[in-house]
Amino acid sequence: MRRAEQIELALAPRPEGVLLHRWLYDELRKAILSGTLPPGARLPSTRDLATRFRLSRGTVLGVFAQLDAEGYLSGAVGRGSFVAAELPDRRIDSGERTSPRKRDGRPLARERHHDGDSGTQPPVVELSARGRLLARSAFQLSGRTRPARAFRASQPDxxxxxxxxxxxxxxNRVRRAQRDLLRDGEAQGYRPLREVIAAYVGPSRGIRCSADNVVVLGSVQQAIDLTARLLLDPGDSAWTEDPGYPGARFVLEAAGARVIGVPVDAAGVDVSWARLHAATARLAFVTAGRQAPLGPPLALERRLSLLEWARDRGAVIIEDDYDSEYRFEGHPLAAMKSLDDHGHVIYCGTFSKLLFPALRTAYAILPDRLVEPFVAALSSTARHVPTDQQSVLHDFIADGHFGRHIRRMRMLYGERAEALTSAVERHLSGLLALAPIVAGLDAPAFLPRGADDADAARRAAREGIETRPLSLYAIDHPAPPGLVLGFASIGVEEIESGVIALARALTRRSR
Amino acid sequence: MRRAEQIELALAPRPEGVLLHRWLYDELRKAILSGTLPPGARLPSTRDLATRFRLSRGTVLGVFAQLDAEGYLSGAVGRGSFVAAELPDRRIDSGERTSPRKRDGRPLARERHHDGDSGTQPPVVELSARGRLLARSAFQLSGRTRPARAFRASQPDxxxxxxxxxxxxxxNRVRRAQRDLLRDGEAQGYRPLREVIAAYVGPSRGIRCSADNVVVLGSVQQAIDLTARLLLDPGDSAWTEDPGYPGARFVLEAAGARVIGVPVDAAGVDVSWARLHAATARLAFVTAGRQAPLGPPLALERRLSLLEWARDRGAVIIEDDYDSEYRFEGHPLAAMKSLDDHGHVIYCGTFSKLLFPALRTAYAILPDRLVEPFVAALSSTARHVPTDQQSVLHDFIADGHFGRHIRRMRMLYGERAEALTSAVERHLSGLLALAPIVAGLDAPAFLPRGADDADAARRAAREGIETRPLSLYAIDHPAPPGLVLGFASIGVEEIESGVIALARALTRRSR
Structure with a gap:
């Protein structure tokens, strides 16, 4: 092994604020990687370096030990330190290639496969085919930096x-600092929270279940993703409503599902159509309580037919019950899950729309035999929801604040729904027909047949009005032209002025 | 349409505590579903029901409206309410089948496909082939209910x-109740947190990056899962260390990767072996800082060879830097990511091992061109980490508490590492050889060649000692027999008594 003579080192001066040992480490490493100190070169003695750069000898020894641990140096005790001989001459980013080296008698595998391409440019990291489907989100990645305004959808106040x-x-919770809650939590979710959720969905949604069936998640998206991956193999078909929630469609496609859009009419998704045209699907995603975006609840007869199909096929139904707590007339509809006697429905609810979005806590209610695989999948891909937050949410529900808040909001949003209905009638008659609002945080409003709703949404945006065109929700079938209007997060005055601005936007075109 | 005569209804008495409207709703629904009130049957008038069961008429009207909305009833105004004619005679769980019905002139799709099986038993919901791989977790699903004890691995104190x-x-954060932090957050993570993370990994890990490269996640598992799905198609190969971290292996296999175990020696994972035997892999998972479970850092020459391979192939390297903050000699090693000039390394760190496990906050540092797809994938499959918690973590880091805590723990864990080393020498000499501990929260201790480490772990468990056999980490190659011993979460007295108990367990066998 060649041992080069000791080299006189020129180190760059130490920038202000950089610690001595950090500076020395960086400079030596740079010298080695750049080739200033080539493989085999002897380093100055620690004593020399210490004297020359006015460092303590301990500092220099520490840096040498570090470089040694990282493989930059090799040294025999008492004989000085040397740059490791097996170090490549240059960093791999220099663009030059070293000749094949030998190590442990085995040639380094350096052959390059160009997949029939003789290019000298190395390949970049490319997304996989399924990765391209995964790299799409239905959500605004930048978050919501601005306060709510007319007519942002799906937003609580x-x-x-x-x-x-x-x-x-x-x-209170943080003060107690319970050690139990700081360790790895139960992957299924904090048990007391699961208990109050099970107690809540009984009377409110007609679902008989115990805490053992409840899984706490970060979002309904996560529930859809895990369900699809657990129960579908790539290429298996899944039904979604058409028009339907884009979040579900994207995540199902990313999981390799062949998504089939099933038409929606006034009774919800057309189950007969689906059974006729795509009976072999393995999964159905439905918003049975209030069809997103069109609004009707799924008719009982269709619910039963859907359950029957799932039972016949061994298929699963994801029921995304995203906002039916906010029902302004009568009581909340019983969930489809309440009719699920054979374990084919995964029911999902979220607190992000009931309390505040940044909470990011949701839950799924699963048939017995799916709980364990689902929890294992959650643990393996994401571990669990932070326990601290789950414990505060538990207290909020257990102390009755949750129920009170929902009741107050139902009243408030109901008034706003009425304000929107009345304002649209007064200012947008003939331009926009609002569906009767019986529930939820937003409602579809229909444009005249043949209208271009994407264009209408753009014109609304120019007036400072946020809307979502129904065409955004279309999958395989054209959606009726219209705009989804959120009314829950803004006051009645803003609803009134928003409707006037919207009328201005839509009239400008009609003229 | 047949209109049955009005039926005299017998409703079960109202159980104590059940609200009037809930009781009436449940009873009527039950009567309809059971066939007591068959399709087309006329319901008693609301006035009659109110009188008979001593209810307000409003209550009865509300319940009727609810049942109507759900599709159980159909009624013409002024003519009374009827059970919907199109309702199936019985619930689908009755086991009996009704004859095919017609609706809108279309036959209901009732044909059943039995896949060549004439069975009368309907199929249950089965996991998919990949779902069976996903339904495995390397983690304890029940969480950690008991305090740490000797020698639980990967646990901070x-x-x-x-x-x-x-x-x-x-x-402080909650009191401020900033509205901005309650809305949907940035999917990439709370920007101020990303900024302090970027500032932290610079000096501590040698990684030059900005907040734009940092993504906040719930766990490193999530980073591995998303990376594999974004960059690999099913069947693509991935390298993992062998023995190696089971969490990574499971989640990679669940994502459809063909996992290849690459042998590990004293210089870390054998990159030459991997380039020779599985050059076409698309992903490599490495614990370069401290190989899990064997301990050595990945030698520089191998780091460069691995980077070169990734660059030649357009492959990606996941660097899981799970605990190298705790280095007891010298400074933390620079991360492999610090050498990544061409964007092939996804670096992952976690706060769960540095602060407390239930925090469940981790981060990834990504090459520029992968940030956007990765963030979209995170948003689509999980939305984002709760903002509240991110903001508190930010304050903890920005105010200097994080750095102080790490320094204190490094000292504390260093003392415990020494205590373990000394106790093993004194009590387990000849039975168990502890690798020199230079970093981390745990260390491997080797049993004599040929020993059965799973059996040794079982015997230790009977003495109340938690260990993990190295064979648990084996993938394609046998691991040397040994036990992983965690020393960070227990005091020196408990370390001493734990080693004595372990000696008892191991001696019992040797006798």
Missing amino acids: LDAFPFELWARLSA | LDAFPFELWARLSA
Whole structure:
């Protein structure tokens, strides 16, 4: 092994604020990687370096030990330190290639496969075929930096949330600092939270289940993703409503499902159509409580037919019950899950729309035999939802604040739904027909047949009005032209002025 | 349409505590579904029901409206309410089948496909082929209900965490109740947190990056899962270390990767072997800082060879830097990511091992061109980490508490590593050879060649000692027999007594 003579080192001066040992380490490493100190070169003695750069000898020894641990140096005790001989001459980014080296008697595998391409440019990291489907999101990646405005959809009113109360509960929990809650939590979710969720969905949604069936998740998206991956193999078919929730469609496609859009009419998704045209699907995604985006609840007869199909086929139904807590007339509809006697329905609910979006806590209610695989899949791909937050949410529900908040919001949003209905009648008659609002945080409003709703949404945006065109929700079938209008997060005055602005936007075109 | 005569209804008495409207709704629904009120049957008038069961007429009207909305009833105004004619005679779980019905002139699709099986038993929901791989977790699903004990691996000391401080920061944040932090957050993570992470990995790990390259996640598992799905198609190969971290192996296999175990020696994973035997892999998972479970850092020459391979192939390297903050000699090793000039390394770190496990916050540092697809994939499959928690973590880091905590723990865990080393020498000489501990929260201790480490772990468990046999980490190649011993979460006295108990367990066999 060649041992080069000791080299006189020129190190760059130490920038202000950089610690001595950091500076020395960086400079030596740079010298080695750049070839200033070639493989086999002897380093100055630690004593020399210390004297020359006015460092303590301990500092220099520490840096040498570090470089040694990282493989830059090799040294025999008492004989000085040398740059490791097996180090490549240059960093791999120099663009030059070293000749094949030998190590342990085996040639380094350096052959390059160009897949029939003689290019000298190395391949970049490319997304896989399925990766290209996964790299799409239906959500605004940048988050919501601006306050709600007319007519943002799916948004609760944050000003109406009792944050002081939430802060108090949170402070109480943190103060207790229970050691139990700091360790790895149960992957299925904090048990007391699962218990209050099970107790809540009984009377409110007609679902008989225990805490053992409840899984706490970060989002309904996660539930859809895990369900699809657990139960479908790539290429298996899945039904979604058409028009339907793009979030579900994207994540199903990313999981390799062949998504089939099933038409929706006034009774919800057309189950007969689906059974006729795509009976062999393995999964159905439905918003049975209030079809997203069109609004009708799924008719009982169709619910039963859907359950029958699932039972006949061993298929699974994902029921995304995203906002039916907010039903302004009568009581919340019983969930489809309440009719699921054979374990084919995975019911999903979320707290992000009931409390505040950044909470990011949702839940799924699973048939017995799917709980364990689902929880294992959650644990393996994401571990669990932070326990701290789950415990505060538990207290909020257990102390009755949740129920009170929902009742207050139902009243408030009901008034806003009426304000929107009345304002649309007064200012948008003939331009936009609002569907009767019986539930939810938003409603579809229909444009005249043949209208271009994407264009209408763009014109609305120019007036400062946020809407979502129904065409955004279309899958295989054209959606009726219309705009989804959110009314829950803004006051009645803003609803009124928003409708006037929207009328201005739509009239400009009609003229 | 047949209109049955009005039926005298016998409703079960109302159980105590059940609200009037809930009771009436349940009873009527039950009567309809059971066939007591058959399709087409006329319901008693609301006035009659109200009188007979001493209810307000409003209550009865509300229940009727609810049943109507759900599709159980159909009625013409003024003519009374009828059970919907198109309702099946019985619930689908009755086991009996009705004859095919017609609706809208179309036959209901009722044909059953039995896949060549004449069975009368309907199929249950089965996991898909890939679902069976997904339904495995390397983690304890029930969480950690008991305090740490000797020698649980990968656990920080929760008693040493400054919870009062954390509580104060948390309370400050909650008190401010910034509306901005309640809306949908940035999918990539709370920007100020990403900024302090980028500032931290610079000096500590040698990684030059900006907040734009940082993504906040719930766990490193999530980073592995998303990376594999984004960059690999099913059947593509991935390297993992062998023995290696089972969490990575499971999630890679669940994502459809063909996992190839690459042998590990004293210089880390044998990159030459991998380039020779599986050059066409598309992904490599490495614990370069401290190989899990054997301990050595990946030698520089191998790091460069691995990077070169990735560059030649357009492959990606996941660097899981799970605990190299805790290096007891010298400074933390620079990360492989610090050598990644061409965007092939996804670096992952976690706060769950540095602060407390239930925090469940991790991060990935990504090459520029992978950030956007990765963030979209995160958003689509999980949305984002709760903002509240991210903001508290930000404050903890920005105010300098994080750095102080790490330094304190490094000292504490270093003492414990020494205590373990000394106790093993004194009590387990000849039975168990502990690798020199230079970093981390745990260390492998080797049993004599040919020993059965799973049996040794079982015997240790009978003495109340938690260990993980190295054979648990084996993939394609046998691992040397040994036990992973965690030393960070327990005091020196418990380490001493734990080693004595372990000696008892192992001697019993040797006798």
